[in-house]
Amino acid sequence: MNTGDKLFARLLNRQLGPSQPLNSPVVPSVGLQLYLDDDGHVEHLSGPLRHLLVQQRPGSHTAPLLEYLLPHSSLALEGRPADWQGQLLDLDFFSLAGPPLHLRGWVQAQGDGWLLQLLDIGDLLGERRQARSREQCQWLATQVRDQLRLGSLARLPHELSEQLQRLGQHLHIPSLAVALLDEQGQGWQIHQYYAAPNAPQVWRDQQRLGTALDSLNGALPQRLLASEQPRLSALLGPNEGFAVPYRDAQGVAAWLLCAGYNAAQQAPDLNDHDWLLLAAAVAAPLLERLREHRHHQQLERLEILQALLGTGWWEVSSASAEVQLAPTLAEHLGLQAERISIENWFSHVHPADRDELRSHLQALQDDGTPLELCVRLQTSEQSLPLWYRLQGRSLGIGAERRLVGFMLDISDIKNQQQQAAAAHARLDNLIASAPAVIYVQRYVEGALQPTFFSASLQPLLGWNLADCADGRLVEHVHPEDRPRYFERTRQLLREGSVSARYRVLDRQGQAHWLLDEAKLLRDDLGLPVEAVGLWLDVTEATLAAEQVKASEERYRILVEDSPAMICRYRPDLTLTFGNRPLATYLECAPEQLPGVNLGNWMSDEQREAFVQRLAQLTPELPVSTAEINLRLPGREHAWWVWSDRGVFDEHGRLLEVQAVGRDNTEVRRSQQQLTQSAKMATLGEMATGLAHEINQPLNVMRMAIVNVLKRLSNGDVQIDYLTDKLNRIDAQVQRAARVVDHMRVFGRRSEIEQHPFNPPDAIEGTLALLSEGLRGKGVELRIKEAGFEVQVRGYVDQLEQVLINLVVNARDALLGKRETHRDFQPWIAVHAECDEHVVRLWVEDNGGGIDPRLLERIFEPFFTTKPVGVGTGLGLSVSYGIIENMGGRLSVRNGDEGARFCIELPIAPDDQITR
Ligand code: ADP
Numbered sequence: 012m013n014t015g016d017k018l019f020a021r022l023l024n025r026q027l028g029p030s031q032p033l034n035s036p037v038v039p040s041v042g043l044q045l046y047l048d049d050d051g052h053v054e055h056l057s058g059p060l061r062h063l064l065v066q067q068r069p070g071s072h073t074a075p076l077l078e079y080l081l082p083h084s085s086l087a088l089e090g091r092p093a094d095w096q097g098q099l100l101d102l103d104f105f106s107l108a109g110p111p112l113h114l115r116g117w118v119q120a121q122g123d124g125w126l127l128q129l130l131d132i133g134d135l136l137g138e139r140r141q142a143r144s145r146e147q148c149q150w151l152a153t154q155v156r157d158q159l160r161l162g163s164l165a166r167l168p169h170e171l172s173e174q175l176q177r178l179g180q181h182l183h184i185p186s187l188a189v190a191l192l193d194e195q196g197q198g199w200q201i202h203q204y205y206a207a208p209n210a211p212q213v214w215r216d217q218q219r220l221g222t223a224l225d226s227l228n229g230a231l232p233q234r235l236l237a238s239e240q241p242r243l244s245a246l247l248g249p250n251e252g253f254a255v256p257y258r259d260a261q262g263v264a265a266w267l268l269c270a271g272y273n274a275a276q277q278a279p280d281l282n283d284h285d286w287l288l289l290a291a292a293v294a295a296p297l298l299e300r301l302r303e304h305r306h307h308q309q310l311e312r313l314e315i316l317q318a319l320l321g322t323g324w325w326e327v328s329s330a331s332a333e334v335q336l337a338p339t340l341a342e343h344l345g346l347q348a349e350r351i352s353i354e355n356w357f358s359h360v361h362p363a364d365r366d367e368l369r370s371h372l373q374a375l376q377d378d379g380t381p382l383e384l385c386v387r388l389q390t391s392e393q394s395l396p397l398w399y400r401l402q403g404r405s406l407g408i409g410a411e412r413r414l415v416g417f418m419l420d421i422s423d424i425k426n427q428q429q430q431a432a433a434a435h436a437r438l439d440n441l442i443a444s445a446p447a448v449i450y451v452q453r454y455v456e457g458a459l460q461p462t463f464f465s466a467s468l469q470p471l472l473g474w475n476l477a478d479c480a481d482g483r484l485v486e487h488v489h490p491e492d493r494p495r496y497f498e499r500t501r502q503l504l505r506e507g508s509v510s511a512r513y514r515v516l517d518r519q520g521q522a523h524w525l526l527d528e529a530k531l532l533r534d535d536l537g538l539p540v541e542a543v544g545l546w547l548d549v550t551e552a553t554l555a556a557e558q559v560k561a562s563e564e565r566y567r568i569l570v571e572d573s574p575a576m577i578c579r580y581r582p583d584l585t586l587t588f589g590n591r592p593l594a595t596y597l598e599c600a601p602e603q604l605p606g607v608n609l610g611n612w613m614s615d616e617q618r619e620a621f622v623q624r625l626a627q628l629t630p631e632l633p634v635s636t637a638e639i640n641l642r643l644p645g646r647e648h649a650w651w652v653w654s655d656r657g658v659f660d661e662h663g664r665l666l667e668v669q670a671v672g673r674d675n676t677e678v679r680r681s682q683q684q685l686t687q688s689a690k691m692a693t694l695g696e697m698a699t700g701l702a703h704e705i706n707q708p709l710n711v712m713r714m715a716i717v718n719v720l721k722r723l724s725n726g727d728v729q730i731d732y733l734t735d736k737l738n739r740i741d742a743q744v745q746r747a748a749r750v751v752d753h754m755r756v757f758g759r760r761s762e763i764e765q766h767p768f769n770p771p772d773a774i775e776g777t778l779a780l781l782s783e784g785l786r787g788k789g790v791e792l793r794i795k796e797a798g799f800e801v802q803v804r805g806y807v808d809q810l811e812q813v814l815i816n817l818v819v820n821a822r823d824a825l826l827g828k829r830e831t832h833r834d835f836q837p838w839i840a841v842h843a844e845c846d847e848h849v850v851r852l853w854v855e856d857n858g859g860g861i862d863p864r865l866l867e868r869i870f871e872p873f874f875t876t877k878p879v880g881v882g883t884g885l886g887l888s889v890s891y892g893i894i895e896n897m898g899g900r901l902s903v904r905n906g907d908e909g910a911r912f913c914i915e916l917p918i919a920p921d922d923q924i925t926r
Contacts, residue, residue: 048073053073058129060131062107097117099116116130159292159300178293179205182281185211186206188202193219198222199266201220224266238251255269267294274286317340320419325340325401336350336351382402398420398424448467450464472517489514507530512525525548527545577670589607625657629659630659633658634655638679648763704784711743715736777818797842804898810894818841825837840853851914852913852914854912858908901913
């Protein structure tokens with residue numbers, strides 16, 4: 012029924028009754044009647060609504076109808092009342108009550124004027140408006156629901172925000188929010204909110220509302236006004252507003268909250284049902300989408316978990332003989348499809364496991380026997396098969412029966428198991444083949460009875476457990492060692508552990524030395540239960556130890572009886588052991604030697620050199636040999652050839668020195684004698700030269716004296732002349748004295764100990780003895796000043812002797828050559844040079860050199876090319892020994908014009924070179 016029909020119905024039913032015609036003239040008891048003149052001025056008003064009318068410009072009696080109307084209604088009235096006939100007029104009047112009066116009516120002629128008959132249709136319009144707004148509300152709800160349902164999951168928050176905005180804007184709600192239960196389902200939380208521009212901020216994102224909304228849950232689904240619910244008003248702040256619940260099967264699942272909003276005023280046409288509809292339009296799809304989101308995440312997690320673990324579900328459909336696998340599992344197994352035929356599946360199972368799996372699956376299918384099996388699966392041609400644990404259950408019954416299960420990659424565990432098993436087997440094997448036997452003996456009434464032997468017993472002794480049971484073990488113990496075995500058992504029971512050594516006879520009667528290490532295990536009360544032990548065959552080690560002992564004894568006897576002096580001493584030179592020959596030499600008993608310091612028998616210098624030599628011993632070069640010189644109290648000097656061997660700890664520190672010595676005094680002495688006689692021979696040889704050396708000053712003196720005497724006989728003696736001559740004589744006397752002195756020094760025996768000296772000094776000494784003689788023989792001496800001073804250790808007189816030898820040999824060679832070459836200009840050059848470590852003295856001549864074939868032999872004793880009676884053949888041999896004794900070297904080679912001898916001597920480390 013439309014509004015027009017309703018109007019007439021109202022007129023007919025209520026006011027007019029069924030028989031009254033539609034256009035009956037006046038019905039003054041209802042609505043409003045306006046009597047108008049031809050121009051549309053109101054002449055008279057009647058009807059109950061007339062009291063509500065408000066005239067725009069009150070005062071004039073006959074106001075135009077337009078003055079009573081709202082502006083938009085006045086537009087509908089054009090012209091005069093006569094023009095309005097036959098139309099239904101909808102007119103809105105200003106009303107005293109506030110809202111305008113919505114009236115409908117028609118114009119009819121009335122006397123000479125016009126009657127405008129109007130009825131109130133305000134309620135009819137309201138209903139229509141309500142119906143429209145409800146329609147709009149439904150449309151809005153559908154829109155919101157569809158948008159939330161259809162958008163992508165990723166855009167859900169954005170979509171929700173847009174839909175809240177749409178609702179807010181549409182219904183002019185300044186603040187609007189959806190509250191959902193939090194993840195634990197404990198309290199409420201703002202899920203999302205919308206605030207119109209300029210609207211006050213009522214909520215925050217994710218704001219927790221606690222359980223404030225819970226207490227409202229019990230209420231029937233309806234809109235709850237803040238003004239009636241103090242707890243709600245606390246949530247909405249100072250604003251008025253309301254909350255609309257959304258219920259699902261579990262109860263209230265969401266709230267739509269509106270704040271700063273008076274629904275009665277702003278949306279008077281919406282009732283509770285409409286609000287519930289709107290709340291459901293937002294909450295239902297939102298919750299559904301969130302559930303979908305959670306489900307999606309769970310699936311994702313599950314998939315990742317499956318992929319990580321190499322696991323996944325499988326399902327066999329017996330009807331189609333197909334297997335369906337979780338996608339991750341199919342991928343892990345390298346299968347192309349997720350649904351494959353059962354035979355195809357079996358073909359991936361290792362042949363060894365295939366039949367078993369088939370039979371288990373059959374049992375699951377037939378009787379529902381749960382399946383649990385480990386199988387190998389070949390994932391690709393190249394790789395090793397993977398181990399899987401397969402578990403399955405059957406679901407449903409009859410034709411509906413489904414076989415469902417999962418597969419878990421357990422290759423890691425299987426591999427570890429296999430490795431452990433292999434290690435175990437290796438260990439077993441090792442024990443079985445080792446020369447060790449593990450045994451267990453049970454404690455039975457005070458005795459220990461063997462109950463277990465490892466398999467190694469058989470190969471070692473040839474016995475088995477039965478051969479040793481019932482007290483028969485003792486029979487196999489070597490009769491001599493049985494007391495030891497019994498003592499071992501007693502100690503084991505007494506002390507809880509034991510380590511013993513005894514012989515056991517094997518099946519062939521051969522004795523084996525066994526090291527027995529055993530431990531006693533006790534029960535809770537401390538009573539012995541069993542002994543666990545180990546037999547180790549130490550026969551070889553025991554025999555070897557016996558051999559070592561025997562060889563040690565032999566070694567001791569060797570040391571004791573050795574003619575050589577053998578001792579051990581600490582790095583501070585204190586003796587810890589010395590053998591008999593050493594004790595005899597030192598005139599004491601061997602027992603007195605330990606504690607004596609070797610250094611007591613050395614001079615300070617000797618001791619220092621000795622300690623320095625020891626300091627140079629290293630684990631790599633632990634041996635050093637030297638000739639040492641000892642001063643034994645009340646006896647003459649002793650010379651020992653002494654060989655030291657250092658003993659070091661693991662850090663390379665010297666712990667002890669073992670030394671072997673031989674008395675070299677006799678050899679030394681004869682060497683000294685030899686040197687001395689060689690020296691005397693040299694002196695003898697030089698006799699002619701020396702005569703010349705002394706003759707020269709004598710001649711000068713004689714000439715001076717003859718001249719003085721001549722002057723005296725003439726009586727022509729001046730004092731100056733006399734003084735001059737006497738001074739000359741004095742100088743010559745001194746010169747002769749120097750030569751004689753030097754000869755005396757030279758002829759003396761060498762010192763016992765070496766002393767530091769400067770080698771060029773020996774050159775000077777040599778020249779003092781020889782230079783005049785050489786010049787007399789027409790041999791030119793080419794001497795180069797050394798220009799440096801260094802210290803070497805040795806005997807200056809012996810070096811001088813060597814130099815004399817070399818110079819005299821050169822002289823002989825030169826004079827020999829001159830006999831055949833008249834114009835020959837002989838020369839001898841002597842010079843010294845040095846570097847950081849050595850000093851070299853060169854003696855060189857132009858005598859033509861030494862026959863190369865003889866070069867190697869000239870240092871041999873008694874080798875000479877000189878006629879019998881002239882040469883001794885000892886000069887170079889002795890010289891060689893002297894230089895060697897000073898730690899140096901004497902060598903020769905042929906130069907351009909003659910022989911070049913070189914004496915090399917080491918510079919004493921502490922003495923600096925001064926140039
Ligand atoms: P002697 O001088 O008594 O023969 P040496 O041992 O001093 O004994 O010398 C051995 C030999 O070496 C000499 O006989 C000589 O043949 C040779 N000889 C030594 N020095 C020279 C030299 N400067 N030039 C040539 N031959 C030399």
